[in-house]
Amino acid sequence: MNCLIINNPVSGHSKTDEEIKDIINLLKKKYETVDIVSTSETLNAEEISKDNLGKYDAYIVLGGDGTFSETVRSIAGKENRPLIGYVPSGTVNDIALSNGIPFNYKKAVNVILTGKPLTRSSMFLNGVPVGFLISAGICTSISYTTNQNIKRKIGKLAYYFDIVFRDKGRRGELLEVTFGDETRSGRFLFAAALNNVSVGGLRVMNKKVQNEEQFYLILVRRSKGPLGFFAAFFAMARAILKRVDRFGDETPHILMKKVDAVTFKCLSNTTWNTDGEKGPTGGSIDVTYKRGQFELIVPESQFNV
Secondary structure, three states: OEEEEEEOOOOOOOOOHHHHHHHHHHHOOOOOEEEEEEOOOOOOHHHHHHHOOOOOOEEEEEEOHHHHHHHHHHHOOOOOOOEEEEEEOOOOOHHHHHOOOOOOHHHHHHHHHHOEEEEEEEEEEOOEEEOOEEEEEOOOOHHHHOOHHHHHHHOOHHHHHHHHHOOHHHHOEEEEEEEOOEEEEEEEEEEEEEOOOEEOOEEOOOOOOOOOOOEEEEEEEOOOOOOHHHHHHHHHHHHHHHOHHHOOOOOOOEEEEEEOOEEEEEOOOOEEEEOOEEEEEOOEEEEEEEEEEEEEEEOHHHHOO
C-alpha cells in the first residue's frame, strides 16, 4: 500500500521538519511508499488531491480543518477515492475533535495505523462538496481574516481578540432562509448549516451525527435597538451550552432544526464561511446533504455508538 501526505506548512500548529520525518517513518510501518506534497500560495490541497486521485491508497492530511475540507472536496463521491487519515495541525481542528482523533501527532498517526475507516457524509453548497459547516455572521470570518502569524503564536486567543475588536458580523446578516415549506426572513446574528459535533473548538452536540441523513440549521435572530446584539448573543450562548441536538422549541431569538436541505437568499453582501475558509459572497446558496462521500480512518472507539 502507498500513501500521500498533503501538508500545509503554514497551518496554525504546522510541524517541524524533524516531526514530519518522524511521521513519515511511523507511516512506513503500514505503507510501503510514503510521499509528501506541501501546499503553497499557488497550490492548495484540493488541487493536490485532484491531481493524485487514483494513485494512492490513502491521503494523510497534515493541516487544519480548511486543508481537510479542500482534500475532501475533490474526492467526495468518487469511486476511486483513497481513505483519509488525519494528523491535525490547525488552530482549532474541529474534524479531529468530532472524530476522536488526538492532537498529538504520534497518537494521531497511531490511529491511522490501527484504526478503522468510517464512512462519512458531506454537505454540498450549490452542488460543490464541503465538509461540516457553512455559516455567516458573528465569529464566522475570523478563521481566515485573523493574522496567521498571531494564530501560530497565541492559538485560539487570536480569534477571541478579533471577535472583540474587529468582527463585523456583530451587525448581523439580512437573509431569507427557506427549509421545507417554511421561510424565515430578517437580520440574523448567526446563520449556519452544521454537520459536526464541534465548531470553533466548542462541543455543540452530544451525539454523533456524521452518518445521519440530515444536518442542523441554526438561525440566531438579531433584535433591533442597542441591546439587540447582546440579547441575541446570550441566547445563542445558552443554546450552544445546552447542545444543538437537545435544543427544544423555537424561541424569539433562536431556531435550531434538523433539515435535509436549506436555501439562503442573501439580502445583503453576505460572505459565507465553509469549514473555516472564505466561501461565496451574496446571491442565493442551496445546501444539501449526501451520505457515503468519503472514508476517514478513526479510532475503533468511534464505532461504539
